[in-house]
Amino acid sequence: MNKVRTRFAPSPTGALHAGTVRTALFAWLVARQNQGEFILRIEDTDQARSDQNAINNITATLKYVGLDWDEGPGIGGKFGPYTQSERLDIYRDWANKLIENGRAYPDNTSQEHLEVMRQADKKAGRAFLFRNHRPKTTPAKASDTPLRFLSDPKSYSWVDLVMGDLSAGPEAVDDFILIKSDGYPTYNFAHIIDDYLMDISHVIRSQEFISSVPKYLNLYEALGIKVPLFATVPQVVGESGTRKLSKREGAKQLLEYQTMGVLPEAMLNFLATIGWNDGSEQEIFSKEELIKKFTLQRVQRSPGQFDEKRLLWLNGHYIRELQFDELVKLSDGYWSKSASKFDQAYKNRVLKLVQSRLKYLDELGALTSFFFEDLPIKPGLISTHKKLKDLTAQQLTDLLTKTLNELERSDFSLEDIKTRLDKLLEETSQTPAVLFSLIRIATTQSEASPELAESLEVLGKDTVLRRIKNSISSTEKA
């Protein structure tokens, strides 16, 4: 069997989102599991829409999720260049071969006339086929005359590695533009030439191209070149459940998740399991396992929905699995501003307390800010608390005062804090639901926090006593 070579061939017209990257991932997995090669090719044949920012976004996104490429722009390779705008001569040569064979013809039908014909066909309830309107005579070939493929309509059936047996009638084959008036090839033409010249074994792409395959098959024949294997990956749809993932659908570009602090291994796991699983009940897959277990045959044929909740669950899982020193490194940059005045040792103690609570790194600041600054007192935390709202100000003050007196005598070791909290429960004959809630609110002024004793220990005696005193004076006023 020939060497497996797969490619990711995006057009640089915007930021990558999950759907596109998932397709890239599948192509990458096929290459890696077969000791093959993964090629990055930039399809910038649309001059107006392509730009360098998008190219940067593509490479940054691939690097984020760890999809390395063996050949591509920048790094080169034996089949370069890997940017289509640098391959114009190649397409022209192949186009000339088609002209010589009588399989391509210049056509300068105006956009207006095309539109008229399209409307007429639409009205007649049939698909528009240019070949039904081929001009009797072809214009002289000038440099700005578009070149059309002269199709040879017939039925095709072929095998798709994901979708299975597919077929279509001759109505799916038409005369399409090969070279545009600006001299650039269309996608339909360029990708076929490139896949052939770059020795691509598997063309793995998303669903919108499936109905164009018969046209491509017809072109492969005209060109007399070998047809690669096809694998069509269904789309990833957005929250609506129907529409394709897009900016309009509210989809984030993938790099936003990097900024949020979604770990690459979580993103990879998530992407791979939209529309794929190994047949078992396994949910967590490492990159190595994916390489070992992935098969195109087990890719779902129906679209998959992007479920951010599931992504965040996976990410939480991977954060919990992280070695602590690894988490320390990754957390850098996600702390609240107020944390900058504290040393790393203190931050580490805080981090230990929240590792199991983080769904994504960017939550860190909000989750831990009370460890670094006295938050403003929020009376609502008590007045709406289901266990505290019915206590009088006097009762609250009493409880806090007793707590203050007890903790003042503590050496603030975790052990001692726990002992004294237990003692307070006895003395006040309050349930933890009341007393601990109150202390927690007084010392954190937050909706939620890690375990009370541990939080107090990390906060330290001075801070805890100060905050309790502040709370007392605030409840007295109320």
Add this chain to the structure above:
RNA sequence: GGCCCCUUCGUCUAGUGGUUAGGACACCGGGUUCUCAUCCCGGAAACACGGGUUCGACUCCCGUAGGGGUCACCA
């Protein structure tokens, strides 16, 4: 509209003629001295519909409906 593809809990899915239709996320309830999270236990929740074939259909066949893609000098 023509052509093509798709259809199991809200979501991701297991399932390839005989299962109490399984798991996970999310959700709800309970437990872990308080909250949030983790962890553990439990709950609700699906075979789009209609015909066949068969002793027996989620599984096979045919329709119907719904959804998606495509019909560009965009990819």
